[in-house]
Amino acid sequence: MIVLALVAILFFGGAIAWASEALDARMPRAVALLSLLASAAVLLIFCFSSSPGVMLAGGQWWVLESWAWIPRFGISLLVGVDGLSLLLLLLTLFLGLIALGAAWNEIQERVGFFYFNLLWTIAGVVGVFTALDLFLFFFFWEVMLIPMYLIIAIWGHENRAYAAMKFFLYTQVSGLLLLLAILTMSYLHFVQFSRFSFDYFDLQNVVIPGALQTWIMLGFFVGFATKLPIFGLHSWLPDAHSQAPTAGSVLLAGVLLKTGAYGLIRFTLPLFPEASADFSSIAMTIAAIGILYCAKVAFAQQDIKRLIAYTSVSHMGFVLLGIYAWNLYGLQGAVMTMLAHGLSSAALFMLAGGLQARFHTRDMELLNGLWVKLPMLSAMALFFTVAAVGMPGLGNFIGEFLSLLGAFQSNRVATIFAALGLVLAAVYSLWVIQKMFHGQLRVPSQYASAGDLTLIELLCYALMAAGLVWMGMYPQSFLDVSEVSLLYLQSLGGGGE
Amino acid sequence: MIFLFYTAAIVALIATIAVIISTNVVHALVYLIISLLSVAVIFFALGAPFAAMLEAIVYAGAIMVLFLFVMMMLNLGQTTQDEEKEWMQPRLWIGPVTLVALLLVQMTNVLLTQDVDLRPIEVGVLEISVLLFGPWLLAVELASMLLLAGLVAAYHLAKK
Amino acid sequence: MQNWIGLLPAFPLAGFVLLVLSRGRMSKTAASFIGAGSVGLAFVLAVLISIEFLNSGAQSFSKTLWVWMQVGELDTGFSFYLDGLTLVMILIISGVGFLIHLYSTGFMADDPDFARFFSYMNLFVASMLVLVLADNLILLYLGWEGVGLCSYLLIGFWYQNPANGYAARKAFVVTRVGDTSMAIGLFLLFSQLGSLNIQEILVLAPSQWSTGSGMAVAASALLLGGAVGKSAQLPLQTWLPDAMAGPTPISALIHAATMVTAGVYLIARTHVLFELAPSVQLLVAFVGLATLLMAGFTAMMQRDIKRILAYSTISQIGYMFLALGVGAWSAAVFHLMTHAFFKALLFLAAGTVILSLHHEHDIFKMGAMRRRLPVSFWCFIVGSAALTALPFTSGFYSKDAILLAALAHPTYGMLLWVGGVLGAFMTALYSFRLVFVVFFGSSHYAAHEAAPHDDHAAVVENTSPAMFFPLLILAGLSLFGGLISVPVDAVFAQSGVHEEAHVSQFLHTLMILIPILGVMISWLLYGSVPYEKAGAHLRQRLVQSPLGGWLNRFWFSGWGMDKLYQTLLVQAFLMLAHINRKDVIDIAFNGTAFVARFANSALVLTQTGNMRWYAISLVAGLVIVIGLGVFR
């Protein structure tokens, strides 16, 4: 029930938020806050009050429930929460609140519809992280994308139509491949067990002949990797991130990218162990190239949001690397990177959004030496940049270190090249700090009166910073939660190493 | 009967060609009527008196009258005729005519591969009616719907 | 007391947190109280811990504060490990650190960002303590990166000047190259040995690897990469001279006494690995030798007082590497300690000179400061004497030990020794050049250049006791620090046998005399009455000869390494980045959109809107289809 309750709160909250705009323009955000808090409370109460109850096939599930939906095709409302899902759900709701904080004063038109889209995106993500029926999963996958498309297309910046269309095309085309792969899986289940099934556990039993397995695996891989995104399929992301409103960027970078990684961990590798094992060296090479290439491209950007977007792609390379290492270190590293990058990139996008709100530009050439003027904002920027560089003691380091540690055991060359990304990360990050925050103050003169952080912003940043420190200093609290489920998934996709 | 067929065929051909090269609309219309009537004669020669009747009455009669009315409403005068002459440049029609001639060659080629003679056995109204109100009833209904639609559309379109 | 070891880094860390949270609104008194006080408390605690540790007679002590990461075989905690080596390090860090903090309260008194300065300093001390206390390599890496970050922040402390920012970035990025090598080394160690706990590695490695095996060579070479970056040795030394852009106390604390010696600490800590890889160990020695010579020659040519000291630091760390390379572990640590004393002293004294001359760095614009700044002068004399290893100063004992050990090296002993002695000669030359040019001769300081409103009399020594007390203590330590014995024998118990070498009396005497000779030559060139006449003429001729001029420029530029890296790496990277600013992948994907649009505009030409055209195309299609059907 817990999952349905979460999704329902968010769905109905969204609808109510939209409707409540008729009463007062400030109502939608209050409704959105309430529903997010309510769902967060439900989740927290749930995960503190219960322990993983259901053990199934070595997996440890807090929840594993199923209701019939379209029995004729073997489609059910099968949802489950294990450690991996739980961590990502917490991240989702946390960043949902942060995104709300970012949107609080920024969104001034069509407010109700905005919060509707925001909540529905979050609801879609919650669904994605919990659905174990592949049809249901795909349903939520689409639910998550369309409101996000609207958020970019309606409330975005100057080039929003282009960015939104690009986002839409990429995700839809890759989603189509995913759907085809899912349907093929279901059909194979029909052939072998004479009934259709989209059930995650059923599909694990399907025996897929060699070449076909590679093709279906690629369908899943491309579907998820576009979302991650990997090198080569990443070019939607800089546009989408830079054009989206701040809340949209926060959700995109913080949460939506993680759905791709989640899909890889949950579905691609466990369902297609042999094909994935064969593919792992390619994937790790792609990851290493992506880390270096996108770091290099990031360095050349002038638009601060584009820069952060490219760094996101670069960091997601570590996730891919960790996943395809397919040992516990790599997986834990990938999960930690997902969590930590969720916070740090969300914070960086929020900072960029804050700067845009203050100075109406994202051009680094026009904004220099902000430390003098905005010391608190600059200090926050420094903190999160340092986090993104992978400073030990903060969450990102734990993730990247474990990813690389795991990856080193399965592919040394790729790991060594990926590790060079640490140097490039320092190069572009410090360049940003130098360009924007150090040096002589120079801002567009008509906005020279912009003030430092507001209370809401300060609260958001403080929460995220605390989260990163927690992850960096005591990551064990996160590692413990995800360990059993990762071991379970690893046992499914045994042939990874 | 053979004689009837070939004379009517020649008349139909000449009249048709006259239709497409004529510059005066009314003249063309008259040629068209002649062409249709000769086709009616051919029908008769092929032993299809009912079809011949309908051809004469509906085509040459009703439809062409409709054309005539429209001609009168449009009242296209001498200027139109001059325009028509201007438009009848060889460079304009040589391409389409070549293409179409090619088509004709192809069709003739196909048709000449068989060699069967026609025995004109009269097919009367009765047989047609049996078919029309038997297996083809649905087609008849559809045709009536089509006519109704045409009626409504024509009324609507011609309205001011 | 030992159980409170966790508080050691916690004190400065708490100071950092308090200072950050104050957001610059704290009064300077309170800030300096917190900033220096927290490090002072750490020092007191370090002393108490040392006393207890030494009295207990135990070899080592370790304490786990909490579990950090536990994944599979990887089991690391926030655990501290204490032995003789660590003890030396924590005492240096907290002791010298405290003195420099104290000095900074005077030095930075006029800076508006006073609290920020102390917050970074405290964070640095905390990170450095974690670095040396760490019982596993990941925690060491945490401290390692932490000190790098603080170094970055403090070099670029006066952030409004882009040059400082450039220097700071350069420092961070160059050391990061080494750090990455070290990180890869950690991955390798873990994948081979299944542990990152230092003591376990030191036990496991000899049991699993034979001497000279490929893995041992790879692992120690990778660790050496990290050490080379942090300790500014060849080929990653280029960042340190630029790092002098930071405030002078920073140069003293981070870029002389503590952080830059972290590489030495790392190699000493993991010495077992290096002993397993003799080729790498020899490489360490030669890196040290090359660096100390290169930096010595470069220091000769510099004009900036702090850059001279920076190159001398590089050179002295070269000696430590030389010692490490020949297996004289405790000599290296000993020199690390004495170097911390006299180099901190030199930097702090230089700081007083710089401060009294309104941030003038060019030594040829100083001169005759001996009477105006007597305390600085005497401190400089003491520091330079120790640096030059004049007999009975602290530097003498440590450098003597190193050179003797180098000579005892079985194969390359003579080569290493000659190089080291030549380096010592250069050291004498450049350090006393500095002393003579700055403190003797006639004054070249033009006050109006720096501060138009001050008259010449403004050149007075800052008499704040907060600044003098550290100078005096450090001067004392520089003189007599050689009498302290470092309690590291237990740490290196199983190795370091060839430290007690027998050396001929002749060589030993030569070794002692050569620095003195260097000082005398330096006097001839720069110090003899007034050096402008005799020395300057000679120097002039040297510089004007083609070879001399070339060498001058070559040495001045730090052997062209900066330029080399600039062209080879920086420019190439910038070019690559700017060529691909638009992201070629994006262009490829947009290419599909472009092709579609082009095809559209081509095909749209067929849509003329003319009915006859459509009919003709229909007929043409018909002709073709029938043609295909009929004439097949």
Place this chain on the structure above:
Amino acid sequence: MDFIPYEHGLILAAILFVCGLVGVLTRRNIVFVLMSLEIMLNACGLAFVVASSRWQHAEGQVMFLMILTLAAAEVAVGLGLIIQMYRRFHTVDISVLNEMKG
């Protein structure tokens, strides 16, 4: 009674059809175009009737009837369109109507 060669009837239909096609393709006056269409439809009808004769079956003529109806409806709508066009553009030149140009 003599027989008419089956193919001659069909060739006549083909020639008439082709004449109509030439008209459609070459004329710019929309009235002529419509007339040419009528010729083509009529030719089709002729082909059906010939076929009906050939196979001795009435269904060909049923088809002719269908074509007749179609032609009637088409003419009605077509003429209505011509009137509209003339009202709007004051011409019967079909080339004027190229709004659909891409």
